[in-house]
Amino acid sequence: MGLKLSLIQVGHLILLISEQIGGAAILLGQIFKRLIPPRFDALEFRKCLFSMGYKSLSIMIATAFVVGVILVIQSFVFVERYGMRSQLGWGAGFVIIRELGPVLLALMFSGRVGAFTTAELGTMTVTEQVDGLRCLAIDPISFLVVPRFLAMIISLASLTLIGNAVALVSASIMGEIMMDVDSHTFWSSLFSMLTAGDIFLSVTKSVLFGAIIAVNSCYFGLSTTGGAPGVGIAVNRTVVSSAVAVFVVDFFSTFVLG
Amino acid sequence: MIDLLDVRVSYSGQEALDGLSLHVSKGALLGVIGPGACGKSTMCRVIAGLVQPDSGEVFVNRCNFRTCSRHELQTMQRNIGVQFQNDALFEHLSVLDNVAYPLTRLTAMAPSEIEGRAMESLATVGLAGFENRLPNRLSGGQRRRVALARACITRPAILICDEPTAGLDPQTSRTILDMIAGIRYQTKSTVVVVSSDVVGLFSISSRIALVWNGKIIEEDSTTVIRQSERAEVQRFLDDARLPFAGWTWD
Ligand SMILES: Nc1ncnc2c1ncn2[C@@H]1O[C@H](COP(=O)(O)OP(=O)(O)O)[C@@H](O)[C@H]1O
Numbered sequence: 283m284g285l286k287l288s289l290i291q292v293g294h295l296i297l298l299i300s301e302q303i304g305g306a307a308i309l310l311g312q313i314f315k316r317l318i319p320p321r322f323d324a325l326e327f328r329k330c331l332f333s334m335g336y337k338s339l340s341i342m343i344a345t346a347f348v349v350g351v352i353l354v355i356q357s358f359v360f361v362e363r364y365g366m367r368s369q370l371g372w373g374a375g376f377v378i379i380r381e382l383g384p385v386l387l388a389l390m391f392s393g394r395v396g397a398f399t400t401a402e403l404g405t406m407t408v409t410e411q412v413d414g415l416r417c418l419a420i421d422p423i424s425f426l427v428v429p430r431f432l433a434m435i436i437s438l439a440s441l442t443l444i445g446n447a448v449a450l451v452s453a454s455i456m457g458e459i460m461m462d463v464d465s466h467t468f469w470s471s472l473f474s475m476l477t478a479g480d481i482f483l484s485v486t487k488s489v490l491f492g493a494i495i496a497v498n499s500c501y502f503g504l505s506t507t508g509g510a511p512g513v514g515i516a517v518n519r520t521v522v523s524s525a526v527a528v529f530v531v532d533f534f535s536t537f538v539l540g
Numbered sequence: 541m542i543d544l545l546d547v548r549v550s551y552s553g554q555e556a557l558d559g560l561s562l563h564v565s566k567g568a569l570l571g572v573i574g575p576g577a578c579g580k581s582t583m584c585r586v587i588a589g590l591v592q593p594d595s596g597e598v599f600v601n602r603c604n605f606r607t608c609s610r611h612e613l614q615t616m617q618r619n620i621g622v623q624f625q626n627d628a629l630f631e632h633l634s635v636l637d638n639v640a641y642p643l644t645r646l647t648a649m650a651p652s653e654i655e656g657r658a659m660e661s662l663a664t665v666g667l668a669g670f671e672n673r674l675p676n677r678l679s680g681g682q683r684r685r686v687a688l689a690r691a692c693i694t695r696p697a698i699l700i701c702d703e704p705t706a707g708l709d710p711q712t713s714r715t716i717l718d719m720i721a722g723i724r725y726q727t728k729s730t731v732v733v734v735s736s737d738v739v740g741l742f743s744i745s746s747r748i749a750l751v752w753n754g755k756i757i758e759e760d761s762t763t764v765i766r767q768s769e770r771a772e773v774q775r776f777l778d779d780a781r782l783p784f785a786g787w788t789w790d
Pocket residue numbers: 551552555556574575576577578579580581582583
């Protein structure tokens with residue numbers, strides 16, 4: 283009986299996940315349909331860019347700064363044992379630019395911007411504001427979703443570039459304080475080994491993560507049902523599914539793009 | 541003006557509208573009554589083109605929603621004002637901007653002209669002086685009136701009000717119904733009002749429809765409905781007459 287019950291639950295879970303992935307994929311298709319040729323609200327786009335990008339700047343810089351510091355603290359043991367002080371810049375850069383920067387900033391972004399977007403669109407849906415728009419023959423996807431989609435991708439990609447730089451600076455400062463690696467050594471080891479491919483990977487990842495967070499948050503927002511409690515559930519689903527999707531896509535993009 | 545023929549709508553297998561047919565002629569004010577969850581809101585959404593029926597035909601102004609082009613549908617939709625059950629006010633916009641929103645978005649009118657129209661519309665619903673408030677600083681009745689002002693600012697040919705009186709005290713409820721009647725008189729529009737204020741609704745409507753389990757079981761002029769022998773109709777009228785709505789002797 284217990285086994286049967288849990289099988290049923292697993293089945294329900296699989297159905298739910300399939301429904302969500304399918305719904306998000308349909309939404310992505312609808313977004314692309316409105317991008318070629320571009321049909322979306324420019325004013326809303328600028329507003330989103332401001333609230334999602336500019337307003338996230340401080341929290342993202344703080345996150346990136348801490349990431350750089352912690353990275354150096356954690357690598358202290360290895361660097362000391364193998365006497366790799368001269369390579370600290372390269373090591374930190376490799377990890378930050380290719381992996382930690384995009385992923386951690388995406389998670390932070392999902393918590394701040396993704397959750398907010400779901401709550402915003404979810405509230406608009408359950409209070410019939412979205413229907414109010416449709417009633418005026420305003421397409422909610424061109425008006426609400428596409429501007430958010432573009433703004434999130436652009437914001438996250440730019441914030442990741444900035445965050446990478448901040449994390450490297452904080453890593454170099456920490457390296458100087460903890461391990462006596464002077465900043466010249468740090469930066470020259472970084473720039474001698476860093477390739478355009480590393481930066482490309484970083485930006486590609488952040489664009490993909492931005493798209494995932496955008497589609498997820500808009501999908502869960504617009505499909506919210508059940509009043510105010512429904513909004514809470516939708517936000518929860520956005521944050522969890524975005525995190526899972528970020529890790530999955532991170533794995534594959536690292537694998538494929540090297 | 542509005543024709544629904546054998547319309548069926550179901551939400552995940554459960555029938556919300558079960559073969560509903562309705563005719564509303566031009567300039568009429570149709571009052572819609574019915575118990576909770578019988579499909580009144582769904583019917584309003586079908587008329588507004590927000591819900592596609594699973595089967596059946598919807599004609600608004602001789603335009604068939606299923607076969608007409610997207611452009612025609614949009615034009616039609618813009619000619620329908622809807623006041624939603626939850627007010628659907630845009631919380632981040634002031635009262636004035638909320639009311640002006642349809643004109644700002646849909647027309648090329650000058651901002652000053654739009655503002656004039658919005659103020660006029662707010663005055664019609666008795667909310668002059670509230671222009672700059674945010675919706676969350678209004679009472680339930682005031683929110684309803686803002687929603688009503690927004691629904692009729694484009695002077696739509698069809699006005700749909702879904703429960704404009706729900707949760708209001710009897711006096712406010714009556715005021716709002718009277719405002720709707722006034723708007724209809726001014727703009728000569730066709731109006732559909734869903735309300736549980738049966739007495740108020742009878743006093744403003746030209747016809748009454750009773751929705752029951754996803755169908756319209758009775759639709760006629762107020763006088764005929766008043767004299768109807770049907771048990772369901774009688775129950776509704778009795779509820780309205782009794783001091784405590786819903787009270788029965790058995
Ligand atoms: N978006 C929806 N999803 C699922 N079921 C719905 C939805 N909207 C309405 N329903 C169901 O359809 C039925 C009719 O609802 P509704 O038209 O809102 O009734 P009324 O307005 O008369 O109270 C109800 O049983 C309700 O639960």
